[in-house]
Every structure is written in C-alpha cells, then in structure tokens.
Amino acid sequence: MVGLGALARMIFGSENDRKVKALRPMVDAINALEPEMQALSDEQLKAKTNEFREQLANGAKLDDLLVPAFATVREASRRVLGLRHYDVQLIGGIVLHRGQITEMRTGEGKTLVATAPVYLNALEGKGVHVVTVNDYLASRDVDWMGQVYRFLGLTTGLIVHGISDQERAAAYQADVTYGTNNEFGFDYLRDNMKYDRESMVQRGHNYAIVDEVDSILVDEARTPLIISGPLEDRTDFYNTIDTFIPHLTEEDYEIDEKQRSATFTEEGNEKLEKLLSEAGLLKGTSLYDVENVSAVHHLQQGLKAHKLFQRDKDYIVRNNEVVIIDEFTGRMMPGRRFSEGLHQALEAKEKVAIQPENQTLASVTFQNYFRMYDKLAGMTGTAMTEAEEFMDIYSLEVIDIPTNMPVQRVDEDDEVYRTVEEKYNAIIHLIDECKQREQPVLVGTTSIEKSEILAELLQKNGYKQIDLADPKAFSPLYRSSEENKKAKIFAVLNARYHEQEAQIIAQAGVPGAITIATNMAGRGTDIQLGGNADMRIDVELGDMPEGPDREAREAEIKAEIEALKERALAAGGLFVLATERHESRRIDNQLRGRSGRQGDPGRSKFFLSLQDDLMRIFGSDRMESMLKKLGLQEGEAIVHPWINKALEKAQQKVEARNFDIRKNLLKFDDVMNDQRKVVFEQRLEMMDGDVIHEAVEEMREEVIEDLVAAHIPERAYPEQWDTDGLEEEVKTKLGLDLPIKDWAAEEGIADEEVIARLKKEASEIMAAKVANYGADIMRQVEKAILLQTLDRLWREHLMNLDQLRSVVGLRGYGQRDPLQEYKTEAFTLFETMLTNLRQETTSQLMRVELVQQEAPRMPTNEDLPEMHAHHTDPLTGEDEMSAADQQMLAARAARAPADRDPANPETWGKVGRNEPCPCGSGKKFKHCHGALV
CATH class of the missing domain: 1.10.3060.10 (Helical scaffold and wing domains of SecA)
Known part of the structure; x- marks a missing residue:
C-alpha cells in the first residue's frame, strides 16, 4: 500500500524536484543567449566583464546579471577549455550563487560548475575563495579553471603550504583565490596575531565555495585548527604531578578504556587536594576552584599516562625520547607529539627529558571560521544524508541536482559472511572473475591497515603490487586482452601522495585494472573508463618537445584509450567492491558514486562479516546464532534487502551520535x-x-x-x-x-x-x-x-x-x-x-x-613566538598537520645541506624560516635572507 506522502511525491514530485524545476526558466534564458555569445569576437566577449562591473557600479544587483554572466562564462569555457556547461551544471551554479549546497554525482563536472558563480560574484571586486581539500587540487584547479577567469580579465591567486606572507597577500588581493581549508583558517589566525594592518594577508570573508563540502564542514569539523608556540620549561611541575599518581589506589579513580578517559572519584579528589596543598600547588581550598584548572588538567593527563597508555603498545622509549606508535599501522611516528600536556606526562612517567609543552596561541574550528563568510556555498557528491546538520550549523540548504545522463549503475544487495576470512575469500574470488572478463575494479577499504591486509592476500593469490612512482606501471594493461588477463597487477592508494594518486586514479578505469583505495572522498579526479588521455599524455610525453612526432604520439594514445574504453564498457564498466560498511552512509555513497559516471554502466557491491565493527556493535551475537539455526555453512553468504535496510538504520544511529558530538563541541567552541x-x-x-x-x-x-x-x-x-x-x-x-x-x-x-x-x-x-x-x-x-x-x-x-x-x-x-x-x-x-x-x-x-x-621599537611580526600549525582531534589527540610537516621535512632533507652553495641561493631549495641561514651567517633564515622573501 502506498502512503499519502509517497503518493503526493508521485503526483507532484518531491520538494527538491520542485526547487530544481523552478530554476529551469533561468537556464532557458541562458540557453537563449548562446547564439548571441557565440557571435561575439574574443575581445567583445572579454569586454563583458567591464560592462557588468559598470552595471554593478550603477546600482545593478548580482541577481540581475546572473543570466548574461553565466552565458558569458559558458562561452568562454567552450573557447578556452573546450568544455561547455550542461544545463544541469548551470542549475548547480545557480544553487551555488544562492548560497546553498549543490549535490552532484561523481563525474558530473563540479569543478566546471563553480566557474559561473565564482565569476559572477568576483565581479564585485571583494574576492571569492574556492576551498579545496588538498594543495594538489588547489594548484590543479587554479591552473585549469583559472584559464577561464583570466581570459575574461579576472585575476587568480593560489594559497598553499609553504608560501611567504607577501605571496599570500598578493593571492588574497586577486579576484578569485584557490586554496585549502587549512591554509585559509591558519591565515585568519595568523592575521589576528600581526602587529599592523599592512602585514595582514586576508582582506575579508565575502563569498566562499567549499569543494567536498561534506568532508570539510562535517568530517573535519570537530578538529580545530590550532597555532601554538613553546611554553616556558615546567619540568619540576610535571615531575611533581607524576609523583602523586603512585599514591592513588583503584578507589581513587575510574578508567573508561573505550572512551580513552580517566576521572578521579570523590576519595581521589580529597587525597589529591591534600597532596597539592602539601606541595604548595593548591590555590584556595578546593581542587575545583577555577584557579586550579591547570593543576586538575595535568593531574588527569598524569592519570591517563599511567593507567591508559602502555609502553611498547601506545609508545616506545628510544634515545631518551617518548615516540608515539600509530594505533592503526603499528608504525613509529617520530616528531609527532600528543597535545595538551599528555606527552609531557608520559615523559615524566618514563623519567626521560621533558620537552616544553606547546601553548595555544590561537585556535578556531572550521564551523566558526566558515560561518564568518557573508555568503557560503558548497558542492559534493554526497550531502543529503547530512542535510539536517548543514541547515542546523551553517544554515545551508542542500539541493540534489539531477544527473546529465540517467544513472546505469546496478547496486547489488550486500553479502554478509560469518567471519572476516570468509568475506576476504569471497572478495578475492570476485576480483579474479572481474580480471578474467577485464572489468576494472575499485576496492574500497575503511583503513590503511585493511588495505594492507587485502594487498597481502592478493599477493598470496599471484598478484603483484605496482610501484606508484613508476609512470609505466599500468602499461601491461594497455596491450591485448590475453596479455591484459595475464598481467595480475594492482595499486594501493591512501591519502599520502595526492599528485601520484591523481595519476593512478585517472587510470583506474583501464580494462583489468585493480585499485585498492582507503576512503575515496575528496580525490577530485574522475575514474574514466579506458583511462584519462590528458594524464597519460603528461606522464608518457612529459619531456617530449612540441612538434609532429609529439602530435602523432598524442593521437595514438587517444585512439588507444578509445579502444580500451570499448573493452571496459563491454566488460560491464567499473565494479566498485567495498570490503566493509563505513559508519557513515555518505562515505559508502561516495565510493559507490565512483562507478556509473555520465551514463556509463557499472556495478557496486558491499561485502560484510559479523566480525566487522558495525556488525559487532549492533547485535551480531544474536544474528550469528540465528544464521547457524538457518544452517548457514562456512563460505556461504546471506543476501537480502532487509539486511541493507537494517544496516542503514544502524548507520543512521551512528551518524546521529556523531552529529551530537560535533554539535556539543561547537557549543563549547x-x-x-x-x-x-x-x-x-x-x-x-x-x-x-x-x-x-x-x-x-x-x-x-x-x-x-x-x-x-x-x-x-x-x-x-x-x-x-x-x-x-x-x-x-x-x-x-x-x-x-x-x-x-x-x-x-x-x-x-x-x-x-x-x-x-x-x-x-x-x-x-x-x-x-x-x-x-x-x-x-x-x-x-x-x-x-x-x-x-x-x-x-x-x-x-x-x-x-x-x-x-x-x-x-x-x-x-x-x-x-x-x-x-x-x-x-x-x-x-x-x-x-x-x-x-x-x-x-x-x-x-x-x-x-x-x-x-x-x-x-614597535613590535613586528618577527617578534611573534615560533609558531606551529596543528589540526588536532580533541578526542584522540591526533594531529593531522604534523604528518604533513614530517613529509615536508623529508622532502627538504632530500636536498642535503652539502648540496647547498652558501654563495648561490638558487641551490638552497626550500629553507625553513627557523633553520640556520644557508649563507653561513649563523642567524635564523627568517632574520637573514628569509627577511627579503
């Protein structure tokens, strides 16, 4: 029986359908202007920008210019990039201009969608920020889409890690500025530590379009951006606090291993008040007077260090230092430190040298940073499941934009196995089947550790992992079908090397390609069946000079890709194979959305076991006994639409809980x-x-x-x-x-x-x-x-x-x-x-x-303390920025100091602001040659 709500939707369409339909007349008006725009010369088309600016100066509103401005951008894009906006892309652009979120499927061209609203809003001259998730995408997009803006007379800028303040200020003065969420946030914080307006780099927060808006405003929202500097040495304080912990008995504290928290009982509080008083560290009479928050905080960190963190499991002591062990990979992470005094508490516990604690100099959450913009918009392939949060926190409405071509992908029901081993066996079997019919496979995992487990299993089954640094790694797949089937190779990706990943992802649609990836959100590169011609030409012909030989080879590569595409289509398109359900439906949908772009065929399937985290949390014991009663044999799977619905409800509960956590953290912030x-x-x-x-x-x-x-x-x-x-x-x-x-x-x-x-x-x-x-x-x-x-x-x-x-x-x-x-x-x-x-x-x-x-002497920016940038999860203490800094240090170390000629700055490479100046003056770089940059 059809419910009244469903019946009304069948007759009148959903609310979203009605909103999209209301935008069609504007798209028709833009289309009507197309012949007029095509008739203009390049100079006449470029002159439109000054014409629009004059209209704004004479009192016109941006909405009045939307139709002609969008028509201008579409024609400029067609001439400069060879890309013409589809009608649905224009609808997406109108939604972005209105300060809403555009949900468009993967492969629908969101990067191009942004050009029209960016151009329109940049006409006011107040600056438009386009926010991406990593430096590679920001650099790529400003070069690629920037061609359209520059053709029309607008200036573009780029904000990435490691550029000088002068370069930042110039980039923010541009009409359109591309950059990462971290860099925009850190620049805001740094500006508010400067001593004069002239050295501030940002010029306001007018309009921002956030790419992968769900990733930035939801997934990363709970981890604040922090700028910190070293505190004075408090070694005696930490050592004194450390001596108190052995005096405590089990009645004095409570430990919650699941939440990784430690708290004191009433008896513990009384005992600690006495100990603090005897040490002269208690202010007032009560441990919980506001003057004692610092002492209580460090007592709790000392308790965690002794009772929750185990040596050789959570950390090791090496060379008189406490080194963190990554809980997911088991690898040591030298250079990374726990925040908020926990690392110092561990150093006191282990009786090693205590390094100064970092003091927070400034901090902001992404929620509060992006809410400063006069107008905010976003785009992603998956936002509907978080629509309530976007409206509640940011007052952003989500509009689902229809696809340009009908979606042909087949989403199969989940397969549930009793054990992880049975599940992995079924996955390997399906990969083998796909390989034999040359169907490209994208295998999605929820963690790096699980990617590595699957890689080991594939290697045991005769597959070979390719080297990401090898530009010809995929070439065995470009040959005949017989050779393709024999080339049992696969690639493993994680979020470490964005540029190489983009090249690999671009080739993941080649027949017979097997790609294992962790959390596919925010990659910014489409998987095209047959491969990506531009990427292959860049990789294979990078050093080849322009001329007839290069043109002939480019034509060969394009013809080869067309043939490979036909083979991939015949094999059924891209098969997305997920090894587990994520706790968020949105992440699952992002993975699914990689297949079936622009009307291509494709398939998706999720494999689960009762030992998976999500299944374990939601009553797997009862389900396991029920499956045994049903006579489920080893290696058999249960497949039913009811299981999909049950899992979706479980995911909804987890999403609601995570939303509550983020909402609560925001209330405090x-x-x-x-x-x-x-x-x-x-x-x-x-x-x-x-x-x-x-x-x-x-x-x-x-x-x-x-x-x-x-x-x-x-x-x-x-x-x-x-x-x-x-x-x-x-x-x-x-x-x-x-x-x-x-x-x-x-x-x-x-x-x-x-x-x-x-x-x-x-x-x-x-x-x-x-x-x-x-x-x-x-x-x-x-x-x-x-x-x-x-x-x-x-x-x-x-x-x-x-x-x-x-x-x-x-x-x-x-x-x-x-x-x-x-x-x-x-x-x-x-x-x-x-x-x-x-x-x-x-x-x-x-x-x-x-x-x-x-x-x-007035204080200058050089007087600011040495600063470190952090993006720290308040629940785990994990710091995303330190990993990026370690990569940067490793890259810097590749140019050994011995290779630097003190007399020739061109040989110095990237020099850290606080490193000794390579010229040999003995000063820090920022006080010597760096002062000139």
Whole structure:
C-alpha cells in the first residue's frame, strides 16, 4: 500500500524536484543567449566583464546579471577549455550563487560548475575563495579553471603550504583565490596575531565555495585548527604531578578504556587536594576552584599516562625520547607529539627529558571560521544524508541536482559472511572473475591497515603490487586482452601522495585494472573508463618537445584509450567492491558514486562479516546464532534487502551520535568564539591607533575606581576606610606616592573626592610625559604596551579555557550541566583577563621612561613566538598537520645541506624560516635572507 506522502511525491514530485524545476526558466534564458555569445569576437566577449562591473557600479544587483554572466562564462569555457556547461551544471551554479549546497554525482563536472558563480560574484571586486581539500587540487584547479577567469580579465591567486606572507597577500588581493581549508583558517589566525594592518594577508570573508563540502564542514569539523608556540620549561611541575599518581589506589579513580578517559572519584579528589596543598600547588581550598584548572588538567593527563597508555603498545622509549606508535599501522611516528600536556606526562612517567609543552596561541574550528563568510556555498557528491546538520550549523540548504545522463549503475544487495576470512575469500574470488572478463575494479577499504591486509592476500593469490612512482606501471594493461588477463597487477592508494594518486586514479578505469583505495572522498579526479588521455599524455610525453612526432604520439594514445574504453564498457564498466560498511552512509555513497559516471554502466557491491565493527556493535551475537539455526555453512553468504535496510538504520544511529558530538563541541567552541571575536575586533581598533589614547585613559580611570571601591566600602565613614591598603596599592599599581591617610582626616571627604584626586594626579603625570616626549611618541608607546599585554593575557586565557574544557565534564557527576558551568567560568576568566589588561597596561604606562626621548621599537611580526600549525582531534589527540610537516621535512632533507652553495641561493631549495641561514651567517633564515622573501 502506498502512503499519502509517497503518493503526493508521485503526483507532484518531491520538494527538491520542485526547487530544481523552478530554476529551469533561468537556464532557458541562458540557453537563449548562446547564439548571441557565440557571435561575439574574443575581445567583445572579454569586454563583458567591464560592462557588468559598470552595471554593478550603477546600482545593478548580482541577481540581475546572473543570466548574461553565466552565458558569458559558458562561452568562454567552450573557447578556452573546450568544455561547455550542461544545463544541469548551470542549475548547480545557480544553487551555488544562492548560497546553498549543490549535490552532484561523481563525474558530473563540479569543478566546471563553480566557474559561473565564482565569476559572477568576483565581479564585485571583494574576492571569492574556492576551498579545496588538498594543495594538489588547489594548484590543479587554479591552473585549469583559472584559464577561464583570466581570459575574461579576472585575476587568480593560489594559497598553499609553504608560501611567504607577501605571496599570500598578493593571492588574497586577486579576484578569485584557490586554496585549502587549512591554509585559509591558519591565515585568519595568523592575521589576528600581526602587529599592523599592512602585514595582514586576508582582506575579508565575502563569498566562499567549499569543494567536498561534506568532508570539510562535517568530517573535519570537530578538529580545530590550532597555532601554538613553546611554553616556558615546567619540568619540576610535571615531575611533581607524576609523583602523586603512585599514591592513588583503584578507589581513587575510574578508567573508561573505550572512551580513552580517566576521572578521579570523590576519595581521589580529597587525597589529591591534600597532596597539592602539601606541595604548595593548591590555590584556595578546593581542587575545583577555577584557579586550579591547570593543576586538575595535568593531574588527569598524569592519570591517563599511567593507567591508559602502555609502553611498547601506545609508545616506545628510544634515545631518551617518548615516540608515539600509530594505533592503526603499528608504525613509529617520530616528531609527532600528543597535545595538551599528555606527552609531557608520559615523559615524566618514563623519567626521560621533558620537552616544553606547546601553548595555544590561537585556535578556531572550521564551523566558526566558515560561518564568518557573508555568503557560503558548497558542492559534493554526497550531502543529503547530512542535510539536517548543514541547515542546523551553517544554515545551508542542500539541493540534489539531477544527473546529465540517467544513472546505469546496478547496486547489488550486500553479502554478509560469518567471519572476516570468509568475506576476504569471497572478495578475492570476485576480483579474479572481474580480471578474467577485464572489468576494472575499485576496492574500497575503511583503513590503511585493511588495505594492507587485502594487498597481502592478493599477493598470496599471484598478484603483484605496482610501484606508484613508476609512470609505466599500468602499461601491461594497455596491450591485448590475453596479455591484459595475464598481467595480475594492482595499486594501493591512501591519502599520502595526492599528485601520484591523481595519476593512478585517472587510470583506474583501464580494462583489468585493480585499485585498492582507503576512503575515496575528496580525490577530485574522475575514474574514466579506458583511462584519462590528458594524464597519460603528461606522464608518457612529459619531456617530449612540441612538434609532429609529439602530435602523432598524442593521437595514438587517444585512439588507444578509445579502444580500451570499448573493452571496459563491454566488460560491464567499473565494479566498485567495498570490503566493509563505513559508519557513515555518505562515505559508502561516495565510493559507490565512483562507478556509473555520465551514463556509463557499472556495478557496486558491499561485502560484510559479523566480525566487522558495525556488525559487532549492533547485535551480531544474536544474528550469528540465528544464521547457524538457518544452517548457514562456512563460505556461504546471506543476501537480502532487509539486511541493507537494517544496516542503514544502524548507520543512521551512528551518524546521529556523531552529529551530537560535533554539535556539543561547537557549543563549547561558540563560548570561546564570542570572546575571540571581541579580542580580535579590539586588536584591529588598537592597530589603527586613532582610539588608543581614549582607550588607555578610560582604562586608567576604571583601575582607579576599582582600587578605591576595593578599599573604601560604599557609604562607609573615613575611619572605616582601608587607607593603608589603598596607599600601598596606588603606589604599586600607579607608581603614585600620595598622602591618602591625610585625605581621610579631612572633614566631609567622600570616596568620590578620593577618586577625583587620584584621577587628577594620574592625568597630570601622563600629561607631563606627553609634553616631555611628544604626543606621537606617546601614542606609539601606548599602542606597543597595550597590544603586547593583550596578546600575552589572551594566550594565558586560551590555556585556561583549554584546561577548563578538559575538566568541566566532571561537573556532570554533581548533577550540574558542564556546558553551563563552562559558560559561567569562561565568562569569569574573561572578565579577570580584561581586569588584568587594564591594570597591567595602566601600571606600565604610569612608570614608562624613554631613553633620549625616542619611541620604543614597535613590535613586528618577527617578534611573534615560533609558531606551529596543528589540526588536532580533541578526542584522540591526533594531529593531522604534523604528518604533513614530517613529509615536508623529508622532502627538504632530500636536498642535503652539502648540496647547498652558501654563495648561490638558487641551490638552497626550500629553507625553513627557523633553520640556520644557508649563507653561513649563523642567524635564523627568517632574520637573514628569509627577511627579503
């Protein structure tokens, strides 16, 4: 029986269908302009850009220009790239222009879709950011799609890892800027640590299109971007904390191995309060007073180090260092460190040298960074399953765009086996079958470790793994069918070498190709049946000069690919074979979507076992006993649509749980974000310098009012005043030696009169300094002191918030809401920071004396602490950026220092900003030749 909702959809179409249909008239209007655009010369087409800009200057809106601008881009793309936007690509572009998410299947040409809305929005001259998931895609797209923008007179820029501030500033000034999510976020944080507006690189957040929007705004959303610098040495503190842990018994703490968390019981708290008090580390009377958040945080890290982390399993000690072991691969990860003091706790436990802890200098989540844009849009092949989250967190609506050609792919029911071994045997058997009919196979795994297991099994069955660095690795598959079937080769990919991966993925549609890949999202390269002609030409003819010989060889390769495509089509197209269900349906759909692009045939199938993580979590014991009763024999599989539905429901539960985790983390980050915005806005005002004097004067008056209020109770008689305390505080904090006791003896005096006299004395001191040194010099002094004091206190505040966040969850045991507790205490800490800012700035300015009446050197960006970028998962401590840095260091090491000629900078290669300068001066590179870059 058909439900009413289903019946209404059959008659009227779904809500999504109606929204797409409403855009058709605009597409018809764009199509109607096509003959007119084709008749224009190149110069006339290029002149459209100035014409549109004049219309905007005269009051036209971007929406008014959508139809002619999209028609212009389509024609420019046809002439420059040989690519003409399909109607569905224009619909996708309109959705992006409206600040929504375009869901388009893999192979539908999302990269081209973005060109029309990017061009239209760039006409305003405020800058458009196109965000990709890795440096390779950003570089590729700015070169490829940039041809269209540059043809039409727009400028393009590229933001990637390792470029200088000058290069970044130039890239952000361009009309269209391509870059990675990490780099955009880090530039925002770095800008808000600079000491003058001229050295800031970003120029605002106008409009961004996020490619692979689900990957960036969902998968990576819980891992904040952090910039950190080394703290002072606290070895004694860590060693002292470490001595407390052996005093604890099992009644003093609770361990949750599944969540990797450790907490203290009431008995443990009392014992630790006594130990801290005896060591002189307890402030106040209670362990959970806000002043003790740092001590509690490090006690918890010490407990985790001793009770959760095992030597030779989670880490090893080598050369007097604690080295992390990757839990997935079992490999050592030298150079990578656990965050938030955990690594120092392990070093104290193992009695090795304790390295300084990194202090957070600035941090932001992707959620809060991307919500700063005036208009945000995104595109991906899979967003519908996360539509609720996109709307809830980002106010982004997801629109599903129909495919250009009907999807021909056949999605088969899952096969469920009892054991992992049976499942892998079935997978190998199916790969063999595909190989014999020359059907290309893409095997999807959920982890690198499982890719390696499958690779070993294939090798045992006579297959050979190819070398990714070998450009001719796939050539045995280009030959006759007989030779193809004999060439039992396969490639294994993971997220390490994006450029080589793109070349391999581009050839994964060759007949008989077998490609094993971990998490296929965000690769940005289509699998084309028969192979990718452009990629093959680049690889095989890279060094060949232009001329008749090259043209002949290019024609041969293209003809060869057409023949290979026919063979791949005859074999049934790409077979996507998944070794496991991911906990997110979206990742499964991304893998499936690799097959059946642009109307090609294809198949997909998922293989599962009762020992898989998802099956284990959702009641596999009962299912196993049921299957045994049904007489399921070894090697047999159960296949039924009901199982697919049951698994989908299990995945929905996991997705909902993960959404709740991200939502909860965002609620905590929103508290910090509100404070971050206030501090960053105040810094900008201070850098302008126009309001510095008034701000400093206001601070000084507030400090005086606070001092008097603390020592003279409201409506109190002079004999009740704490004149000794007030005199001492005024001397300490304002540098004024005044007879406040004598003032108190005067008849009829009140606290208002004391405040007025103190303000007058302080103002006269500051006026004398202005008269002595000059107003301009004093403005510079005020600016330098205020900025440096604010930055130092903000860093301390961030550390306090980090530590408060890690311990506030314990308040739940006392029936108190951890989020509400965090908000309250974070506000208290912020107010304390502002009070300290007023007091310290006032105190320094009242005492400042200038030598030879010269202005102090304003702080510059070189005075910033040595900075490290992190993208750290708050639940596991895993740091994505350190892996990238290790790769960069390895690449840098490839050019040995011995190969560098000190007199010839061209031989130096990439030099780290904090490395010794290769010229031999003994200075850091950033203070020597690097200062010129």
